[in-house]
Amino acid sequence: MSMDLPPPVAAYFAADGGDGAAVALCFTDDGVVKDESRLHRGHAAIAAWKSAASAKYNYRSEPLAAEQAGGDTLVTARVAGDFPGSPIELRYRFAIEGGRISTLEIGA
Template identity: 55%
Template sequence: MIPLLNDERQTGVTVKQEIAMTQLNLPEPIAAYFESDRGDAEAVARCFTNDAVVRDEGHTYTGIAAIKGWKSAASTKYAYTSSPLSAVRQGDRHVVTCRLTGDFPGSPADLRYVFRLERGRIASLEIKA
């Protein structure tokens, strides 16, 4: 059994997940996204630029308010944890493969998160199967 961080109830991040993110040496905005993913939608939205774009499950969300709504709806609809497994840089993109485990159809699933960063924040995120 893996011991939990004191604030896991707020963040949903286990010690194992935190070690994995550290070993992957993720850029700060991407690490912050995964750390805040199980927190509130507001924390996730703060990781993005004002005009950022998220593409997930066939939908596109543009701007902070839309991204906040997307994350809030996803967190309400499903209970899940994400564990980053690998990260590679491809040009101006960072591709992080994550294992999502939860109460959604097809769980667990390995998904690719394709990030593009600007000015220390996430400018775009596309989540692919």
Template identity: 55%
Template sequence: MPLKLPKPVADYFAADAKDGSAVANRFTPDAVVIDERQTYTGRKAIARWKAESSTKYEYSCEPIAAEEEGGKIIVTAHLTGNFPGSPVDLRYAFVLAGDAIAHLEIA
């Protein structure tokens, strides 16, 4: 059975397979992403982060679980690719603002 995700979150994972700009467009203009202890603020920084990580590694990402917790949408995704530690399950904590993502922390 396919995982039911809120539209902005489903759109993020669909865009993740494309490019940095496609991902950045899923966020609010002043959104924040925290990944690998680095913080990226705003769509330009988010697009750059995504483009750099996509250039550095090839990977596939499949959401496998989702729940709401304290106003956040928590998605566990299984990643496989040519990065150190592959495969790995990562936790994506999304905060939504309407039909966009305002905050994302990946751990």
């Protein structure tokens, strides 16, 4: 990653290649992930979401661009793996509170 990402966002992308527990630790206790029209709230739900995604698809995400918008960090990342349509560019919208991610929305 050559761009300057806020530390919690950089930590998320570093942990994304690992297990669900590592990803969950990037979030506040009541953090929320919205992905594929589903909400996952709290460390246990976020860890389960990440573990399920990793079990279903072998993928890697690579941030391509980042910008600030209304206090949030928007990251465009290339996601490549063994899923239909790979690779794809996804948009990640991060809200940060107290040095951790409070919300993450992932979409095309």
